[in-house]
Amino acid sequence: xxxxxxxxxxxxxxxxSKIRANPAGTGIVLEGLKxxxxxxxxxxxxEALRLVAKHGGEVxxxxxxxxxxxxxxxxxxxxxxxxxxxxxxxxxxxxLGVAGxxxxxxxxxxxxxxxxxxxSIDDDQNQVGQYLAEWxxxxxxxxxxxxxxxxxxxxxxxxxxxxxxxxGAWVTVVREVDGxxxxxxxxxxxxxxxxxxxxxxxFSKLPDIMKAKxxxxxxxxxxxxxxxxxxxxxxxxxKAPPARKAGIKVPDVAALVDKLKNEAKAI
Amino acid sequence: MAITSTSPSFMSQLxxxxxxxxxxxxxxxxxxxxxxxxxxxxxxxxxLLKPKEKDFREWDAKGELPPAFIEELKGMGLFSLVIxxxxxxxxxxxxxxxxxxxxxxxxxxxxxxxxxxxSSIGMRGLLLFGTDEQKQRWLPKLATGxxxxxxxxxxxxxGSDAASIKSTAVRDGxxxxxxxxxxxxxxxxxxxxxxxxxxxxxxxxxxxITAFVVTKDLPGVSIGPHEDKMGIRASSTTTVHFDNVRxxxxxxxxxxxxxxxxxxxxxxxxxxxxGGGAVGGMKKIIALxxxxxxxxxxxxxxxxxxxLIKQKLGHMVVDCYATESAxxxxxxxxxxxxxxxxxxxxxxxxxGSEALWRTVDEGLQIAAGNGFMRxxxxxxxxxxxxxxxxxxxxxxxxRLFIALTAMNEVGSQLKExxxxxxxxxxxxxxxxxxxxxxxxxxxxxxxxxxxxxKATFTKLHPALxxxxxxxxxxxxxxxxxxxxxxxxxxxxxxGKQFASRRLADIMIELFVLxxxxxxxxxxxxxxxxxxxxxxxxxxxxLTGRVRRRVRRHMSMIDDNDDELIKSxxxxxxxxxxxxxxxx
Ligand SMILES: Cc1cc2nc3c(=O)[nH]c(=O)nc-3n(C[C@H](O)[C@H](O)[C@H](O)COP(=O)(O)OP(=O)(O)OC[C@H]3O[C@@H](n4cnc5c(N)ncnc54)[C@H](O)[C@@H]3O)c2cc1C
Numbered sequence: 123x124x125x126x127x128x129x130x131x132x133x134x135x136x137x138x139s140k141i142r143a144n145p146a147g148t149g150i151v152l153e154g155l156k157x158x159x160x161x162x163x164x165x166x167x168x169e170a171l172r173l174v175a176k177h178g179g180e181v182x183x184x185x186x187x188x189x190x191x192x193x194x195x196x197x198x199x200x201x202x203x204x205x206x207x208x209x210x211x212x213x214x215x216x217x218l219g220v221a222g223x224x225x226x227x228x229x230x231x232x233x234x235x236x237x238x239x240x241x242s243i244d245d246d247q248n249q250v251g252q253y254l255a256e257w258x259x260x261x262x263x264x265x266x267x268x269x270x271x272x273x274x275x276x277x278x279x280x281x282x283x284x285x286x287x288x289x290g291a292w293v294t295v296v297r298e299v300d301g302x303x304x305x306x307x308x309x310x311x312x313x314x315x316x317x318x319x320x321x322x323x324x325f326s327k328l329p330d331i332m333k334a335k336x337x338x339x340x341x342x343x344x345x346x347x348x349x350x351x352x353x354x355x356x357x358x359x360x361k362a363p364p365a366r367k368a369g370i371k372v373p374d375v376a377a378l379v380d381k382l383k384n385e386a387k388a389i
Numbered sequence: 390m391a392i393t394s395t396s397p398s399f400m401s402q403l404x405x406x407x408x409x410x411x412x413x414x415x416x417x418x419x420x421x422x423x424x425x426x427x428x429x430x431x432x433x434x435x436x437l438l439k440p441k442e443k444d445f446r447e448w449d450a451k452g453e454l455p456p457a458f459i460e461e462l463k464g465m466g467l468f469s470l471v472i473x474x475x476x477x478x479x480x481x482x483x484x485x486x487x488x489x490x491x492x493x494x495x496x497x498x499x500x501x502x503x504x505x506x507x508s509s510i511g512m513r514g515l516l517l518f519g520t521d522e523q524k525q526r527w528l529p530k531l532a533t534g535x536x537x538x539x540x541x542x543x544x545x546x547x548g549s550d551a552a553s554i555k556s557t558a559v560r561d562g563x564x565x566x567x568x569x570x571x572x573x574x575x576x577x578x579x580x581x582x583x584x585x586x587x588x589x590x591x592x593x594x595x596x597x598i599t600a601f602v603v604t605k606d607l608p609g610v611s612i613g614p615h616e617d618k619m620g621i622r623a624s625s626t627t628t629v630h631f632d633n634v635r636x637x638x639x640x641x642x643x644x645x646x647x648x649x650x651x652x653x654x655x656x657x658x659x660x661x662x663x664g665g666g667a668v669g670g671m672k673k674i675i676a677l678x679x680x681x682x683x684x685x686x687x688x689x690x691x692x693x694x695x696x697l698i699k700q701k702l703g704h705m706v707v708d709c710y711a712t713e714s715a716x717x718x719x720x721x722x723x724x725x726x727x728x729x730x731x732x733x734x735x736x737x738x739x740x741g742s743e744a745l746w747r748t749v750d751e752g753l754q755i756a757a758g759n760g761f762m763r764x765x766x767x768x769x770x771x772x773x774x775x776x777x778x779x780x781x782x783x784x785x786x787x788r789l790f791i792a793l794t795a796m797n798e799v800g801s802q803l804k805e806x807x808x809x810x811x812x813x814x815x816x817x818x819x820x821x822x823x824x825x826x827x828x829x830x831x832x833x834x835x836x837x838x839x840x841x842x843k844a845t846f847t848k849l850h851p852a853l854x855x856x857x858x859x860x861x862x863x864x865x866x867x868x869x870x871x872x873x874x875x876x877x878x879x880x881x882x883x884g885k886q887f888a889s890r891r892l893a894d895i896m897i898e899l900f901v902l903x904x905x906x907x908x909x910x911x912x913x914x915x916x917x918x919x920x921x922x923x924x925x926x927x928x929x930x931l932t933g934r935v936r937r938r939v940r941r942h943m944s945m946i947d948d949n950d951d952e953l954i955k956s957x958x959x960x961x962x963x964x965x966x967x968x969x970x971x972x
Contacts, residue, residue, distance in 0.1 A: 196429060326429065326433050328430055331426055
């Protein structure tokens with residue numbers, strides 16, 4: 123049975139650019155920032171592509187944001203996704219709004235699987251996948267990981283880590299939990315969120331970047347989807363963590379113990 | 390007024406004192422769609438190349454890129470950059486191609502040279518001069534990297550004087566029999582497709598050269614060993630030998646006997662790629678050196694706090710911005726179908742390769758001892774940077790080319806004028822009726838009573854009015870200098886290299902300044918002065934620097950030590966050593 127998989131490609135600040143809170147403390151300084159696809163989403167796209175390479179089917183990628191997020195959608199298309207859905211929304215949006223839009227997209231597209239990043243590296247909320255599964259009434263598996271290591275042959279041969287049962291009705295997901303791995307079987311349709319060690323995403327070949335330019339990209343809006351994305355959450359202030367003070371050198375253990383006891387009052 | 394195939398050369402016009410501002414303004418920018426594509430390309434290249442810093446160091450030491458990595462480059466599509474989509478390539482514009490090389494050069498120059506020699510020169514002749522049939526035959530294979538291309542002009546006895554090559558092709562029925570030896574051929578060891586230049590008019594007929602496509606499968610083609618080089622060590626440089634190779638007539642590129650023009654056209658259009666590589670090297674070093682300067686503590690402070698370190702960094706930034714501006718303008722010329730850009734291309738190559746050298750050298754100085762250690766990329770980048778001043782025309786030869794070509798038009802108009810110019814400079818207004826176009830332009834330089842034609846910018850943003858005044862003054866200085874030098878030396882100017890070099894240096898400074906002002910002006914217009922304060926500072930610094938340098942060159946046209954310097958050189962040449970050893 124050919125699969126249809128919905129994946130997401132959120133545009134996030136590149137963790138290598140300098141992130142600073144703005145002077146008013148209302149957000150971050152946007153000037154000079156670089157952006158990229160949320161790395162967990164990238165892993166999701168990769169996993170979806172491996173699954174359809176094995177089982178056949180199509181990968182549909184969605185992103186919510188201003189026109190800038192076309193860059194991330196095109197990246198997913200260049201990696202191999204079939205088509206893109208852009209929810210045009212420039213203003214603020216919170217996890218409920220995002221999950222709402224994705225729910226409506228899932229109702230329209232009826233994928234067998236929705237693979238999302240476990241969180242996005244800008245806000246680190248880790249909620250959208252869970253909301254989405256709950257609202258759709260689908261099974262869910264968060265923090266999907268790979269049993270083998272990222273240096274394994276399975277990874278090198280680009281074998282999907284998510285396994286479908288022979289009848290195609292269930293997906294087996296290995297989850298990363300504290301101190302070990304847990305294996306779940308989920309009935310499809312299901313929502314899976316990716317952890318870091320699920321796979322190593324491919325990078326696009328340059329000719330595929332050119333080809334991606336002509337792949338279909340559909341524009342929607344929250345209103346067209348019937349979703350009210352007015353945030354229920356507002357950021358009241360944002361500030362940088364206090365700068366760390368320089369450390370000191372202590373001559374010996376006795377001095378260390380003394381300082382810990384009497385100055386730091388830690389012991 | 391848009392650029393067309395008949396647009397004049399900016400620098401030829403500047404030699405008359407005419408500022409063809411429409412060639413530069415507004416400063417070109419990539420369209421939104423192309424920018425998006427380029428961001429994709431950049432991020433893919435980062436994924437491919439960034440994790441390999443250690444490998445690059447190792448490959449540099451070994452002096453070779455491993456075959457598996459070349460395969461990776463092929464798989465990535467890096468040999469398809471400039472090939473039209475109809476032939477299986479990416480069809481990048483000159484601007485996007487140059488930007489791609491810039492990105493590669495940020496990681497490793499050997500890789501940039503390998504990719505660049507293929508696209509910029511190796512198969513450029515096929516792109517520019519190939520028939521549809523020839524393109525159909527080879528471009529698809531060149532796009533996948535099934536064939537890698539090399540450009541074979543240089544020979545043991547023919548470097549700068551490329552027209553003196555000895556390789557010869559003799560007609561034999563439907564074929565040509567090609568014999569000769571080529572030296573220092575980039576990609577020689579990995580190429581399957583060679584653009585080869587050979588004499589086709591017998592040994593006596595110097596200029597009669599033809600360009601051929603020679604594929605490696607033809608019997609009689611052989612490749613020499615890998616050269617052990619100072620820099621770009623991992624790129625392949627070899628000799629290539631042709632021993633009575635039977636080349637079908639269908640492999641001739643362009644017209645028989647017009648090969649020298651083919652070679653020059655190829656080299657011209659490849660310069661934007663080299664410029665892009667230079668910008669990449671500079672950006673890399675600026676990123677490294679700024680971090681290093683903040684981390685390294687001496688005398689209780691990060692060395693970044695010291696004036697002399699800031700002085701270096703400030704100049705590095707100005708050099709990089711200026712080079713990037715010229716490279717972008719040049720690439721835009723190419724993309725817009727401009728034909729007469731050889732001087733501007735040569736200027737960009739000379740300025741870019743020297744700005745790169747200064748930047749890497751100063752960056753290494755900031756890192757000092759660390760910079761000298763192989764563990765860090767400074768020394769490799771410095772070694773790699775050096776070749777840019779040598780190949781694709783040495784900067785010395787290109788300076789002569791810049792001066793002589795840009796002045797050519799002034800010179801030919803001067804000749805036509807003959808006597809009508811006499812006395813003009815005593816009284817510019819006198820005799821306007823008989824003055825030709827040249828004289829009118831010339832007159833307008835020396836008098837402010839006449840409304841000059843295009844002697845000023847009219848579209849630069851007012852935020853740059855001070856810089857504009859300086860540029861216009863210096864333009865008049867250039868035109869005056871060209872006029873003076875041509876009058877003084879006439880056609881003997883060809884032998885007056887000191888004088889030509891001075892003019893070339895003035896021209897280089899002015900073109901780069903013009904491109905930079907165009908860029909800053911357009912930035913101010915688009916974003917408002919408050920958003921581009923740093924760019925305005927760059928414009929101010931560069932203008933001051935150019936003004937001082939041009940003034941110095943100008944003053945040295947008449948007040949110089951040229952004859953003494955020649956005399957000392959002759960003395961050393963005669964002695965073949967330094968003559969004042971005191972032990
Ligand atoms: C790593 C590397 C890769 C190369 N790749 C290629 C390639 O792919 N294909 C190819 O065809 N060639 C290639 N070359 C050759 C390169 O283009 C030549 O080295 C270059 O053109 C200069 O020639 P030359 O080294 O013989 O110097 P020469 O021409 O011997 O010049 C020596 C010096 O004399 C100066 N000089 C020469 N003539 C004059 C003059 N009339 N007036 C004033 N000064 C003068 C030069 O500027 C230079 O300083 C490569 C070279 C190197 C080192």
